[in-house]
Amino acid sequence: MDDSPRQILDEEGRLRPGQSVPEGLDAEALRALYALMLRQRLLDDLMLTLQRQGRIGFYGPATGQEAAVFGSGRALAPEDWVLPALREGGVALMRGYPLRDYLAQCFGNALDVTHGRQMPCHYGSRAQHQPTLSSPIGTQLPHATGVAWAMKLRGAATVAIGYLGDGATSENDFHTALDMAGRFALPAIFFCQNNQWAISVPVSVQTAAPTLAAKAAAYRMPGHRVDGNDVMACYAVTREARARALRGEGPTFIEALTWRMGAHSTSDDPTRYRDEAVTEQWKARDPILRLGRFLLAEGLQDEDGLQALRESLGREIREALAEVEAAAPSVPLGTMFDDVFASRPPHLAEQAAEAARFGVPTPSH
């Protein structure tokens, strides 16, 4: 078995011998992908700063993994469903989730359509068919299988994609999701961002499996490895998986090899458990740098254009941030008791009235 990850663009941003730009990515699409990846990078940098300044409580960046996020996301159709892990807020963004909603979710303030009910990065949007993230690892995978199952029962020409990290391949939910998707030949894609670290645990400690893609074979499902820092390859392999699903041939597992350039989240410190010299080496494989070199070399963009893009993206983010941060810092107390059930039962009406007597206290520490 050839375990080497598929690559279209090499680390210098040149097409590999025998490779061409995948079908479906014209010059405009490539420029758009570059802009999305760069915006995510700028956004993540800003959000990390906001977290350090105490303006938001938590953040899990996609830094270094933008090709996997946006390459796979680009291969989806608007009616497909996305069951995300921690780092796929960008998939919602590229499918029309407003930047304002993304930021408001992180602030958990009055503009947050989920009423500040979860920590930052727990995005979700009905319009983008992206159910709201939950923190437990891998639970979204049986949900993706179930969505794909429902699509098949309804005869819809769509797919469900479940995202996961490397650690999630150890979870029971991973195995049952792949088993059932395989058994019923469901139109599902399982896209694993193998950033090689589950907080402090490297893949070598996580599993004895030779590759994560190897796990798919047990469920009679193709398991593809792809260079997760190559946006063209991530797009192509996801697009092929989607086409396969729509032909009724069943699910595909994709292992995108990448590297978590920063901490797992703002709550940990990777210098305590890994050699950051390796992280320095991965900087040379930066997915944005790589696509940028290709765009420049092919004359699809020039240096002035890239600089102007960077400035306009920065402006867009700062303007959205200003708008969101200007909103009321908290959500109305009563929303705490909404949406537990479709309508508020008597015991919650009683408790809401009791809570209202005390209002929202300011924490003393």
Added chain:
Amino acid sequence: MKTLNLVQAVNDALAVALEAHDDVVLLGEDIGRFGGVFRATAGLRERFGEERVIDTPLSEAGIIGTAVGMALYGLKPVPEIQFSDFIYPGFDHIVNELAKYRYRSGGQFPCPVTIRTPVGGGIRGGHYHSQSPEAYFIHTPGLVVVCPSTPRDAKGLLLASIRSPDPVLFLEPKPIYRKAVGEVPEGDFEVPLGQARVVREGGDVTLIAWGAMVSLCEEAAARIAPSGVECTIIDPRTLWPLDIDTIADAVSATGRCIIVHEAPRTCGFGAELAALVQERCFLHLEAPIRRVTGWDTPFPYTLEHAYLPSVERVLDAVEATIAF
């Protein structure tokens, strides 16, 4: 009307739901070709096809997890967990996902799954075929928990559950799957969720019970009536959200309250009921609220009838409460 036992009434309700709603699908272990280990789904695969009455791989987490996904997309899945004792691999999907999807998505992703699962002991099932886990789920915000005690309620409550916009845990008292026989309306009919049933009215003491414990309490009430003690029996039917008003009215009228359930006593639903009753009925109470329950031990095999509430234990509690 037709005369059915409780498991036949469940089957009848599922057939009505499958007939009425294209979105309803059943999934679980052995429910298709075999018709379920208790025959609750007998004949449904033949009638509605293997795509809607699905024999799944043996994975409770997978059954519930995929049902969550189906419901997010817009289907109305009705998974079966073969015994509630086996529900725990799916516990995370129930308490963290199913129960919370509407809430954490700000109402964008309701998740109306009805999980059917048999509960209760006295069938020589030992620890892993006898448990009554309702308290875990009542404790979880976002879940409706239902437990019928008659064939009529089983059919009507199950149809109401499947049509509920909220996730429902539908607990079927398996000791009386065949023992409970009664008249059931034909065709489509619902018993509304959130309404208790007054099983029997009497002026001296209120018994609160559900599932298989209802008929036990009826037997106790019939046995003590000749000595002049009259019992009210309330079956909440929907354990949560609870029809506390019907219960509080009954306890206020009798001044005495006994709660009977199979599950272990400590932090059992009886504890919550006792708290709710004393909050509402304190000045009406003539005696402490008593609980007749399973003991705080794992469910035993050989000694199961010493573990479960019995008519004698209920009568002893009634007499002690009257004499207080």
